[in-house]
Amino acid sequence: MKFKAVLFDLDGTLVNSLIDIADSINKVLEERNFPTHSYEVVNNFIGSGLRNLVTKALPETHKDEASIESTFQAMMTTYRENCTNKTFAYDGIVELLDALKSKNIKLAILSNKADELTKKIGLTLFSDYFDIVLGLKSEATKKPNPLAAIEISNEFGVSPEEFLYVGDSGIDMQTAKNANMHAVGVLWGYRPKEELVAEGAQSIISHPLELIELL
Structure with a gap:
């Protein structure tokens, strides 16, 4: 696909x-x-x-x-x-985003961080890349609730099955599964491979540019 x-x-x-x-x-x-x-x-x-x-x-x-x-x-x-004093993009992320934009792939951020902080960090570090930057607005919609992910899918006019969902935690893998998106676990983040696999990761990558291969 x-x-x-x-x-x-x-x-x-x-x-x-x-x-x-x-x-x-x-x-x-x-x-x-x-x-x-x-x-x-x-x-x-x-x-x-x-x-x-x-x-x-x-x-x-x-x-x-x-x-x-x-x-x-x-x-x-x-x-x-x-929140932006010492926060930085991981090596390879900007190169990945450039590659995805060149392929006209739609890009979004979804975080359990408060919405205002997600937008501040996302737009400060990645001002020209993302079509939607969305953080937590209500405890009821916190990931792994798939509601916000599905809303992003609807806004893009792209079916969930046509999304790669990229995250570093078991919660992210659960969210992807609940939203019927392809769950991609990353190994440079805060959680171990074992957690990602146990919670349903369908692909595992160890460097951002490996995501291109999944397209």
Whole structure:
């Protein structure tokens, strides 16, 4: 089948945002005199949105809803101001996007990161590539719920079966499967190959330009 569109996850797929995320959550935790976390630990918190990350980062004694909400709001403020400080595109991503655009492939981003932050990062780093950049607007539509992916498919006028869905996590593979898109797991992101395979990856790539072969 000829694929006509590619839907990308953001964090761990297009960009390495770990340092900005970790620095922001640790700053918020320090301000509250809570223990901070290493980059390796924060890496394991990423993938299900910032509220979920905050919940995991808080000490067990402060996981009540009020603490989560106040810390989440502080995280949003801090991360909004710092989300592009040290975040960068992975090697080969810009070359991949150039190649896809030259083939008139439709491109979109779908992230569990808040919509305003997804747009800020996506449009700052990749201003001329994506037709749609969409982040989380409602907890009810968080990936692996396929609703947003299907909406992107409808807006493009391209059937889900003609999409490559590219992500670095099991959640992404589940989303692709739920949306009936071809699930492509990447090995340069935040999650191991074993997770991607277990959650339904149909293809695995270790460098961005390998995606071209799937077209």
